[in-house]
Amino acid sequence: MSAIATGAQSPATPWRHEIRAMLALAWPMILTNLGQTAMTATDVMMMGRLGSNALAAGALGSNLYFAPLIFGLGLMLATSPMIATELGRKRHSVRDLRRTVRQGLWLAILVSIPIWIILWNAEAILKAMGQEPALAETAGVYVRWLQWAVLPFYGYIVLRSFISALERPGWALTIVFAAVAFNVLANWCLMFGHLGFPAMGVAGSGLATTLSSVLMFAGMAAVVTLEPKFRRYHLFGRFWRADWPRFVGLLKLGLPIAGILAFEVTIFNAAALLMGLIDAPSLAAHAIAIQIASISFMVPLGLNQAVTVRVGLAYGAGNPEGVSRAGWTAYVMGVSFMTMTALIMLFWPHLLISAFIDVSDPANAVVIGLAVSFLALAALFQIVDGAQAVAAGMLRGLHDTTVPMIYAGIGYWGVGLPLGAVLAFHFGFNGVGIWIGLSAGLAVVSVLLLWRWLRRDRLGLMHQPVI
Numbered sequence: 270m271s272a273i274a275t276g277a278q279s280p281a282t283p284w285r286h287e288i289r290a291m292l293a294l295a296w297p298m299i300l301t302n303l304g305q306t307a308m309t310a311t312d313v314m315m316m317g318r319l320g321s322n323a324l325a326a327g328a329l330g331s332n333l334y335f336a337p338l339i340f341g342l343g344l345m346l347a348t349s350p351m352i353a354t355e356l357g358r359k360r361h362s363v364r365d366l367r368r369t370v371r372q373g374l375w376l377a378i379l380v381s382i383p384i385w386i387i388l389w390n391a392e393a394i395l396k397a398m399g400q401e402p403a404l405a406e407t408a409g410v411y412v413r414w415l416q417w418a419v420l421p422f423y424g425y426i427v428l429r430s431f432i433s434a435l436e437r438p439g440w441a442l443t444i445v446f447a448a449v450a451f452n453v454l455a456n457w458c459l460m461f462g463h464l465g466f467p468a469m470g471v472a473g474s475g476l477a478t479t480l481s482s483v484l485m486f487a488g489m490a491a492v493v494t495l496e497p498k499f500r501r502y503h504l505f506g507r508f509w510r511a512d513w514p515r516f517v518g519l520l521k522l523g524l525p526i527a528g529i530l531a532f533e534v535t536i537f538n539a540a541a542l543l544m545g546l547i548d549a550p551s552l553a554a555h556a557i558a559i560q561i562a563s564i565s566f567m568v569p570l571g572l573n574q575a576v577t578v579r580v581g582l583a584y585g586a587g588n589p590e591g592v593s594r595a596g597w598t599a600y601v602m603g604v605s606f607m608t609m610t611a612l613i614m615l616f617w618p619h620l621l622i623s624a625f626i627d628v629s630d631p632a633n634a635v636v637i638g639l640a641v642s643f644l645a646l647a648a649l650f651q652i653v654d655g656a657q658a659v660a661a662g663m664l665r666g667l668h669d670t671t672v673p674m675i676y677a678g679i680g681y682w683g684v685g686l687p688l689g690a691v692l693a694f695h696f697g698f699n700g701v702g703i704w705i706g707l708s709a710g711l712a713v714v715s716v717l718l719l720w721r722w723l724r725r726d727r728l729g730l731m732h733q734p735v736i
Contacts, residue, residue: 283590283594284594284598287579287591287594287595287598288598290579291572291575291576291579291595291598291599291602293436294433294436294438294575294578294579295571295572295574295575295599295602296571297438297439297441297442298433298438298441298571298572298574298575299567299568299570299571299572300442300446300571301429301438301441301442301445301571302567302570302571302574303564303567304442304445304446304448304449305445307449307452308448308449308452308478308481311449311452311453311456312327312331312452312456312474312477312478313327313328313331313556313557313560313625314624314625315456315457315460315461315474316460316471316474317625317626319460319470319471321549321550321553321633321636322403322404322407322549323407323470323471324553324556324626325404325545325549325552325553325556326404326405326407326408326411326471327408327411327471327474327556328541328552328553328555328556329395329400329404329405329408329541329542329545329552330391330407330408330409330411330412330415330471330475331411331415332537332538332541332542333388333391333394333395333408333412333538334388334391334412334415334416335534335538336531336534336535336538337383337384337387337388338384338419338422339527339530339531339533339534339535340380340527340528340530340531341377341380341381341384341419341423341527342423342426342527342530343523343524343525343526343527343528343529343530343531344376344380344519344520344523344524344526344527345373345376345377345423345426345427345430345523346426346430346523346526346530346665347373347519347520347522347523347526348369348370348373348427348430348431348519349430349433349434349574349577349578349581349665350522350577350578350581350665350666350667350668351369351518351519351522351668352366352369352370352430352431352434352581353434353577353578353579353580353581353582353584353585353666354581354582354584354585354668355369355585356434356435356581356582356585357581357582357583357584357585357586358585358586363501363502366431366434366502367502367503367504368512368515369515369519370427370428370430370431370502370504371504371508371510371512372512372515372516372519373427373430373519374424374427374508375516376516376519376520376523377420377423377424377426377427378420380423381419381420381423384416384419385416385417385419388412388413388415388416388419389413389416391408391409391412391413391416392405392406392408392409392410392412393409395408395409398542399546400542400545400546401545401549404545404549407470407471408471410471410472410475411471411472411474411475412475413472413475414469414472414473414474414475414476414479415474415475415476415478415479416475416479417479418478418479418481418482418483421479421482421483421485421486421487422482422485422486424486424489424490425444425482425485425486425489428486428489428490428492428493428504429441429489431493431499431502431504432489432492432493432499433574433575433578434578434581435498435499436578437498437499440489440492440496441489443488444484444485444488444489444492445485447484447488448481448482448484448485448488449481451480451481451484452477452478452480452481455473455476455477455480455481456473456474456477458473458477459472459473459474459476459477460473460474460477461473490505522668522670525670525671525673525674526665526670526674528674528677528678529661529670529673529674529677532674532677532678532680532681532682533677533681533714535681536681536682536685536686536707536710537559537707539686540555540686540689540703540704540706540707541555541556541559543689543690543693543703544700544703547693547699547700550635550636550639551639551699551700553626553636554636554637554638554639554640554642554643554700555639555643555700555703557622557625557626557636557640557643558640558643558644558647558704559647560625561614561621561622561625561644561647562614562644562647562651562654565607565610565614565651566654566655566658568603568606568607568610568655569603569606569607569654569655569656569658569659570658572599572602572603572658572659572662573599573603573658573659573661573662573665574662575599575662576595576596576598576599576600576659576662576663576666577662577663577665577666578666579595579598579599579666580592580595580596580662580663580665580666580667581666581667583595583666584666584667584668592666592667593726595663595666596663596666596722596726599659599662599663600656600659600660600663602659603655603656603658603659604652604655604656604659606655607651607652607654607655607656608651608652610648610651611648611649611651611652612648614644614645614647614648614651615644615645615648618640618641618644618645619637619641621644622637622640622641622644626640639700642700642701642704643700643701643704646701646704646705646707646708647704649708650707650708650711650712653708653711653712653714653715653716654711654715656715656718656719657711657714657715657718660715660718660719660721660722661673661718663722664718664721664722667725669721669725672721673718673721676714676717676718676721677714679713679714679717680710680711680712680713680714680717681710681711681714682710684706684709684710684713685706685707685709685710685711685713686706686710687706688705688706688709688710689702689703689704689705689706689707689709689710690702690703690706691706692705692706693706
């Protein structure tokens with residue numbers, strides 16, 4: 270008799286259910302990430318219309334901005350596995366979820382203050398790093414307008430984690446695409462002086478992104494306040510009441526996540542700074558290639574966020590089979606997608622580059638040639654980049670963050686950056702050498718994270734901590 274006739278469940282049914290659940294949760298997150306990246310990509314595209322020097326200065330400023338921003342983002346991301354585990358343990362919990370969200374917002378405020386102080390001195394920091402004074406000055410102006418986006422962006426991330434853990438990520442998608450449209454209009458007005466606004470150049474781009482981030486937080490705050498499914502949590506009621514145990518719990522979980530992200534992102538920031546030491550065309554080409562790679566990375570990043578929730582729910586419910594199933598489902602999806610994007614980068618690089626710079630202008634020939642070379646190498650690390658991103662989310666759902674942070678430090682800064690610097694400056698590979706180092710670092714981290722997941726799965730440790 271068939272499984273349906275007997276009432277038994279086919280062995281494939283739990284996997285089909287997991288695939289559907291993962292896709293339902295992941296695709297709005299992926300589109301949301303693409304929307305957020307579209308804001309940065311829009312900035313870079315429009316800076317390119319101001320000239321290669323403006324593009325290079327914007328790349329320097331953006332890289333300096335993202336280094337501390339990403340560290341704080343790791344702290345905010347601790348809210349997602351904590352909320353998911355609480356929901357898995359007690360589906361209709363209200364008080365515990367409210368405590369986590371409120372303390373996440375507290376953390377957003379506290380971490381923004383030192384970041385503002387650092388970024389206010391961007392020009393001096395870039396000059397101390399040996400960057401060209403004219404580029405450092407322009408980048409410093411850009412960052413002083415951009416830095417105020419930090420706090421509203423963090424607030425948006427905390428509230429997005431809340432609605433995503435409740436498996437309602439569609440609101441975040443709607444809000445971020447409204448913000449993208451606003452950012453395009455604001456860039457057009459403030460950078461080039463349209464509709465009566467002053468032509469602020471790259472400073473206008475920084476202000477546009479700040480205003481867009483404020484819009485994102487305001488929209489998300491309105492949703493959690495007015496939507497009936499979220500309103501019952503009263504997230505902003507008695508907001509200033511201290512909850513130190515939950516605050517410390519977020520810090521303990523979030524600091525290793527912040528470390529992982531900081532190791533990963535700062536190696537790319539360091540790569541941009543090393544490109545600046547080579548020449549302006551290398552830096553401009555790097556900015557284009559990294560933007561293209563970042564866009565494709567939004568899919569495994571969305572799966573990273575979705576698998577954290579799905580693994581966290583199963584982990585909180587004490588279901589090791591569900592944990593394993595959720596993890597492997599996301600992993601296969603992420604690696605498969607990145608394989609396809611690698612092929613696109615290899616076979617159609619000029620089409621991708623044309624979105625950022627005029628490929629028909631002979632003045633851009635050097636930048637275009639370098640960007641094509643960098644994209645070829647980016648294609649090679651697409652698969653391992655997607656694999657490490659999803660694996661990090663799988664482990665994060667288990668609250669397993671400290672050892673993955675150590676792995677990230679080893680791979681990115683122990684292997685990737687030193688190898689790239691040696692190849693670039695000692696062996697004369699220049700920008701290509703830096704990209705080879707990035708690829709090697711990502712490969713090491715990917716292998717180590719997968720090994721840790723396999724060890725937990727093999728030893729049956731999906732429901733408890735492992736050393």
